[in-house]
Amino acid sequence: MVLVGIALGTFLAIGAVLAGAWWTGWQPPTIPRSWLTKMRASWQRAAQSAAVALAVAVVTRWPIAALTAGGITYAWPKLFSTGSEGKLHVARLEAIATWTESLRDTIAAAVGLEQAILASVDNSPDPIKPQLQRLAGRLRSHLPLPQSLSAFAEDFDDGSVDLVVAALVTNSRLRGSGLVSTLSALVVTARSELEMRTRVEEARKNLRRNARTIIGVTLVFSCGLMVLSRDYLSPYGTFTGQLALSVVVGLLVAGLWWIQSASRVEPVPRFLVGPQQLSESDGVRS
Secondary structure: OHHHHHHHHHHHHHHHHHHHHHHHOOOOOOOOHHHHHHHHHHHHHHHHHHHHHHHHHHHHOOHHHHHHHHHHHHOHHHHOOOOHHHHHHHHHHHHHHHHHHHHHHHHHOOOOHHHHHHHOOOOOOHHHHHHHHHHHHHHHOOOOHHHHHHHHHHOOOOHHHHHHHHHHHHHHHHOOOOHHHHHHHHHHHHHHHHHHHHHHHHHHHHHHHHHHHHHHHHHHHHHHHHHHOOHHHHHHHOHHHHHHHHHHHHHHHHHHHHHHHHOOOOOOOOOOOOHHHHHHHHHHHO
């Protein structure tokens, strides 16, 4: 009888909350599609890691080995990524340098900055074409040029892009005549940074390759011992052996995590303010 009362009270409370939401016109927040995609991928990795951990537990009967196998399976995309973020950053930096050169050459032909930006969209490099199309859309909707450029920089969230955009914002405010020489200097800077980033990315690629080699050799060696020399691994089946195995596994995971952190791409810190702050500063200035 008590359980029935609790159930009825719960249903009554839920009904009251739903009725209040309907009365006030409350709408649940829209969940971003990107978040749903990440959650689906996370659940898939969790299911895969649970299956791998269960298989290892059945074969070895070692809790530490099962937890390690499941954890490595779940963290595989982060620990052994192919460096797609680094490649994307290098490609975008090269595209920004190419676009800056094109913008400089167009402005040198006695064309205004806004007209030069609009003219550069069609022949822009693919890695930055969506951002440039959004920039052109803001300009066509009569958003002021400084705010449009600031929003363009926010699309990249990279200090290297801020450097180019800051020069364009300054010129759009001061209407100076030295923009061509400034863009020429920025192109040289961007090309130098691109060369450095390319060398760094090659070194990081070697680190990621070494990490995959280490884990591959470890897995092959462990599976070989498990099949060919089971008695040699029998001490690990005890409580003391599991403690020793946990120390070995901890050192291995710490080394792999250090290699992954050393190969992570850290973007250049931003220094340009957003469109809202820029418009507020223009209002204060005027």
